[in-house]
Amino acid sequence: MKNGVYVLIRKELKELFYSVKGLFFFLAVSLILSLFSLLLITNTELSLLDNAQALYMISGIVLALMMLISVVYGSDAIAGERERYTLETLLITPLTMKDIVTAKLGFGVFLYMLLFAIAAPYIIAVGSSGQNMTTGLLYLFAIGLMLSLLYSAVGIFVSQRIRSFKNSLLVNLAIVLLSASPILISPALRQSSIGKIADYLNPFADAINTLDAVIIDSEPFSMQTLRLAMIAGVTLIIVATTIAGAKKEAL
Template sequence: MLELYRHDIAGTFYSWKGGIWIVTAALIFSLVAYLLLTDKELSLLDQGEMLFTLTEVIISLGIIISVITASSSVSTEIESGTFESLLLTPVTPWKISLQKLLSIITIWIILYVVSIPYIFAVAGGTNLGISAILYVGLYGTLLIIGFSALSIAISGRLRSSKNSIMTMIMIVLILLSPSLFFASSLKKTDFGLTLENINPVSHTMNSLDSLLVDNEQLLSQQLSHIWPVIIFTIICIVFFTFYTRKFEIKGL
């Protein structure tokens, strides 16, 4: 079992994906942190808001990297013909997919560790640093497990990297849009409210907002946001288990 995991990690970091993603993410964190601390207009923001912006960037970037890597994980192997060889071994498709999921979670953990110094830098002088790190870890891990599981299942289902990446990017954009792109008036419409209520990304962002901007640091104050994210992750894992438990090679 571990051999598959090791192989996936090695493959990810041997190819451009793993290493370049981490370096790019570190550069983006540096740029955001630098702008927040030095830009005239941005530095006028409340420190909690600065930290909230940085955590939004960390989680969004984590989701995008995980989704792109996971969406191509199975389909790339199908397209290159290596998946058939794996299916010929006495390892179930579910175990193969699970190892891929673990290797993507590992990339998120590396990304998360890389982000910690930036959180501390922006949170300097406040009591928000530890909370920000813990909640980014909690929400980030839950969302990355959910999105990656969903992406791997879709990747195996669609069998095409192009199609699975496009599908997952569309899903992620729809879920990220209330937090990143919706104006406050749009958020208050029935559509905006419904999307916010069922959207795990919105719950995450709203939780971080209340935690870091409104300083609501009690766990009980965040539970209403944590549950929907946990439910989303569970649904994605069920979907993953259902679609990876059996896998058939297609074509004559």
């Protein structure tokens, strides 16, 4: 007997490859990364950056893109199925809402892997001749995996509670903007004790700071443990809350 979660993940994967939606996803991601890579290599000012800086920039873009894709996917995961009238037929089966949410999160991981597979050649092309390319790529993969799980889970959590995809997306985009906002404030403010605490508590800021420290400052792993633990901890809490809070009756 096949496991329901596995069956659902397989269905989502097939949908990605066979539907127009999936084709659009691959095309959009490739196009965005091509544009940014071209800009980093050909733009007069950007091409003067050293390779580590260019690698850090494209890694940040990949991270932001992945965060956005995860949150859009999460927003659609339940609210979209509900709006398309496909959720009820799934819930009639022996699948529990927890199974459905777990499958959606599982597919979120596959989606990230695909995105990373598409992004890796661009990252290698941009940062191949600079320092810390392999380390940067490994950190990006690990951090990206955690963040994609985190933002998919946030998206799904909101998507379960808000009935329309549009409203769910709006709330989730607001969450993304809020989590990205501390890195936009001035470096002086970020160096204050409150700024430092805010940076540590925010997984997205932790991710960007870790990439900065590893790629540009060549800091060792031992100096990243606190930030990585924070990202992993927040991800674990949000994923657990999303799965535990999934109820069929929430339909």
